[in-house]
Amino acid sequence: MTVFESLSTTTDMGSGHRFDDKRRWAASLGLAFEARRESRGLITRMTRASHHGPLRVQRPFYPEGAEGACHVYLLHPPGGLVSGDELNIHTSVGGGAHALLTTPAAAKLYKADSHGVSWAQHTRLKVDDDGILEWLPQETLCFDGSRGEQSTTIDLAGSARCLGWEVMVLGRPASRLPFVSGRVEQRFRLTRNGRPLWLERQPLDPHHPRFQGRWGQGGATVQATLWAVGLEDEQAAVTALREALTAAPNWAVTQRHGVLLLRYLGQERNQAWDLCQRTWEVLRPLLIGRQVCVPRIWLT
Template sequence: MTLCAPAMPVSPSGHRFDAGRHWAASLELVFARRDGATRMVQARHQGPLRVQRPFYPEGSNEACHVYVLHPPGGLVSGDALTISAHVERGAHALLTTPAANKLYKADSQGVAWTQHTRLSVDDGASLEWLPQETIAFDGSKGEQRTTIDLHGSARCLGWELMALGRPASDLPYVSGRIEQRFRLTLDGKPLWLERQPLDPLHPRFKGRWGQGGATVQATLWVVGIADAPAAVEALREALPDNPRWAVTVRHGVLLLRYLGNSRNEAWALCEQAWHVLRPLWIERDAHTPRIWLT
């Protein structure tokens, strides 16, 4: 007698709900200099990832502001998001999001999600990657990867903020596992490589030599700033004097880190740092995206 394997749970739409579930979505953006201005010349998407029309709040010949939209508002088990942005020579793009990204608890199968951000900047181009924070719910499992490929005199400024759990609702992050990977290269040469597992069951999560029990962390990076030591001093003079943040320069990459327990404090620190750094970076004052104020 031949025993047949049980049928996989599949919905009428073809979606699977077992350990093999996989819901992909992607967004590919390309920015180019056309007629003296930066234009979004390509916006291909698959699944629930979109962009609004470009905005030019700094002037028609200045940075092209674009809001990346993910209507579901967060990632669940099996989601696989890929966001790609390429900025061609002479162009300047600023990308942000309208709200926090949420990483929901894994399903009963423990299926992970993945999110990959790929940023590519040509010689003589500039890119700002300024998403709002990511909130990880208890039990969330997945991998975040950020890959940044720079060429020649490309300039890039960006940040990533992660809040673990929902302390206000008395729902800390006590289970699950999130792995963060950063890779930044210049002409193929690695400048910043980092891998960080966020596992509440690992000793480093609460150890003073690791996470130290902190629930919020942030990293801001800048490449292409003319006088990095002066920028570091400007940050130290302008930002609040507290032990929850530090700044350094390694291999031409300025890195500002925050480790604490307040999303608002981390966000304010990064935004203030951006206001300090942007004039030193591209000789332009920071222009706060309107979506942050709504």
């Protein structure tokens, strides 16, 4: 089964017109990128963009030149998830292709309705041998009372390389609306050639002892996870980060089984975002031999 065939088999598209606790509104997006030999050289083209519901992309951009990464912005016009919503995003990057995916704004996870119906967002990223994917969405804002599940599955083959992050802001501290109810579960699964390299499940439940415990969340309202896979020398990259980010607070980095992981746990969205961007600036030349090229949409 291809990644695009699975969109129609894993998502029931006919259950949106309900108003009880069984309702669900689904949207899906399937993208494919392939390297094409053209007169200007090897160029990454978006060869497939299938969608259902309010989830789609703008045209590809090439701010790094025709032979650089293909930049694509994922658009979800509602701007957030409410009870019953389900988003499925599947991306496939072929050998020799290089895609950079981001979003135009923060995603929002709204408070569950009176039935407590949850939302869901499932992302699957597949990169073939010698392909490169940068997954750089803007942050997710989780409102008090939100209930749902986020899953990110990354399937790498051969010498595929991938760098990505997830930034989560819990509650709205500036409005004095902390995250004191609800439950969000995050799942990460990263494999290379079918072998698991990083498996993680993280429940975010303000009533669980780990949420306030110093051994867990510690009361932090902002967290970030950044991963990089395919570095030639992970330990050298860790050393470079420790030297470059020595003044940055609330973070730690480690590497194992070929996966570099950087974590942030604190109270400031801007602090977490700046840390991820600075880490990207250090790691991108080591991972793909190119300096960063900030997506234009981040500057608007």
